[in-house]
Amino acid sequence: AQSVTQLDSQVPVFEEAPVELRCNYSSSVSVYLFWYVQYPNQGLQLLLKYLSGSTLVESINGFEAEFNKSQTSFHLRKPSVHISDTAEYFCAVTRPDNTDKLIFGTGTRLQVFP
């Protein structure tokens, strides 16, 4: 069975500072990895995903995540955050041969202060 751990429940940061949101997973088989973002009172939006190929994936709004198989991690980073990045961020995994069930972490609330 797969599981996802997001150790940081909250990450406060000042605007224009860099940020890293940590995600570790546990699985005996290969996985697909996802980061979703949830703005207040809204649904989840896909931020980026790793399926195969290059271990570094990027989103259109400056976030990036790197798949590290040896450390079973998929940390999310942004070199300079904006106030508008304030949201809840969820890491999720699914098996390539069974993509019907996303397994989510408990989420990290990113709070960006001016």
Place this chain on the structure above:
Amino acid sequence: NAGVMQNPRHLVRRRGQEARLRCSPMKGHSHVYWYRQLPEEGLKFMVYLQKENIIDESGMPKERFSAEFPKEGPSILRIQQVVRGDSAAYFCASSPTSGRTDTQYFGPGTRLTVL
């Protein structure tokens, strides 16, 4: 292309009543998934449906909860005799009928409050 639509966005029920949550997948999507998000927690998988079929209901509570995805119309998540512990946000997601099905697209959710 409209996104995944869910209604109502907010639903208030008294204990013992029934709650019906609707989900219309994106155009071209015939795979529907339901998730529940309890306060201060991540999303938990409930059920996966294709048109007229339940494929995986391993996350559904054994009693009071049911889901359907008829040939015509939206997918329905039904909760009978609601209790306070059912208060949560219920999210629906969909993925394409063909081609890559590895990414799920989420609706805005229905926030159920049981009084």
